[in-house]
Amino acid sequence: MQRLQRGDEDAFMDLVERLGPSMRRVARMFVSTDAVADEVVQDAWLGVLQGLAKFEGRSSLRTWIFRILVNIAKTRGQKEGRSIPFAAIAGDDLDQPAWDPSDFLGPESDAPGHWSSLPSDWRGMPEERAEAAETMRVIGATLETLPPMQAEVLRLRDVLGWSSEEIRNALDLTDTNQRVLLHRARAKVRAAVEAHLRS
Amino acid sequence: MACRDIVEMISDYLDQALPAGERAHVQIHLATCDGCETVLEQVRETVHLLGKLDEERLTEVQREILRAVFHHHVLG
Numbered sequence: 151m152q153r154l155q156r157g158d159e160d161a162f163m164d165l166v167e168r169l170g171p172s173m174r175r176v177a178r179m180f181v182s183t184d185a186v187a188d189e190v191v192q193d194a195w196l197g198v199l200q201g202l203a204k205f206e207g208r209s210s211l212r213t214w215i216f217r218i219l220v221n222i223a224k225t226r227g228q229k230e231g232r233s234i235p236f237a238a239i240a241g242d243d244l245d246q247p248a249w250d251p252s253d254f255l256g257p258e259s260d261a262p263g264h265w266s267s268l269p270s271d272w273r274g275m276p277e278e279r280a281e282a283a284e285t286m287r288v289i290g291a292t293l294e295t296l297p298p299m300q301a302e303v304l305r306l307r308d309v310l311g312w313s314s315e316e317i318r319n320a321l322d323l324t325d326t327n328q329r330v331l332l333h334r335a336r337a338k339v340r341a342a343v344e345a346h347l348r349s
Numbered sequence: 350m351a352c353r354d355i356v357e358m359i360s361d362y363l364d365q366a367l368p369a370g371e372r373a374h375v376q377i378h379l380a381t382c383d384g385c386e387t388v389l390e391q392v393r394e395t396v397h398l399l400g401k402l403d404e405e406r407l408t409e410v411q412r413e414i415l416r417a418v419f420h421h422h423v424l425g
Contacts, residue, residue: 159416159419159423163412163415163416166407166415170411171404171405174407174411192414192418195415195419196418200422248356249356251353253353254352261351262351263350263353263354264351264352264353264384265352268384268387269387272390272391272394285398289398289399293402304399305404308395308396314364314366329361332360333357333359336395337392340391340395343394344391
C-alpha cells in the first residue's frame with residue numbers, strides 16, 4: 151500500500167495483474183462491448199491513481215478499487231442507454247430452489263421433501279479423478295454459463311478467497327443477495343461436477 | 350424441515366452464516382441424514398476444487414495499456 155502511494159510501478163502492475171481479470175468481467179456486466187469494458191477498467195485505474203493519496207484505508211484497498219470501477223461502469227452503461235436490471239446479471243430465478251426438485255420426493259409420498267435417491271459420496275472417488283484436469287475444465291465451463299453476477303461472487307469467494315463483506319462492498323450487493331448468488335452458483339457447479347463424476 | 354429445505358441452507362451452513370437457531374436445526378438434521386451429510390461434503394469439495402481454478406491473466410496489450418496509464422499519471 152505504501153509502495154503504491156509512493157508511485158512504485160511494480161506495486162501498481164502487481165495489483166493490476168491480480169485484480170484486472172475480475173475488474174474486466176465486472177465492468178462487462180454494465181456496458182455493451184468488451185472494448186468499452188476495457189475503457190472502463192482503464193478509467194477506473196486512472197481514478198485509483200488519482201485518488202490514492204486520499205485513500206484512508208477505511209475499506210480494504212480492493213473494495214475501494216471495485217467501488218470506483220462499478221461507479222464508472224454503471225455511469226458508462228447509462229450513457230450508452232443501457233439500464234441493467236439486477237435480474238439480467240444475477241439471474242431471474244433467484245426465488246426458485248437452487249436444487250433440482252426432482253431429487254426429492256413429492257407431496258404424495260410417505261416422506262415429502264426427502265431424497266428420492268441418495269447423492270453419490272465423492273469421498274469414494276479416487277482423488278486423482280476428482281482433481282483431474284477434466285473436472286477442472288467442467289468447473290470452468292460451468293462458470294461461463296452462470297449469470298455474470300453469480301459467477302463473479304463465486305470467483306471472488308471460492309476461487310480468490312475474498313470475504314463475504316468485501317464482496318458485498320465491492321459489488322454493491324446486500325448480504326442476502328450475495329448469499330443467494332453464492333448458493334446458486336455453488337449448487338450449479340456441484341451439479342455439474344456430480345454429473346461429470348457419474349459419467 | 351425436510352432435506353429439500355436443508356439443502357437450500359447448506360451454503361450458508363458451510364460458511365457459518367446461519368443464525369444460531371437455524372444452524373442447530375441443520376446440525377441436528379445432518380447427524381441423522383446421510384443424504385444431506387453427503388451433500389455438505391460435495392459442496393465442501395466443490396469449494397475446494399474452485400480454489401484450484403486458474404484465474405484468467407491479462408493480455409499483454411491490456412497490461413501495457415495500463416502501464417501507460419500509470420506512466421501518464423506519474424508524469425502528468
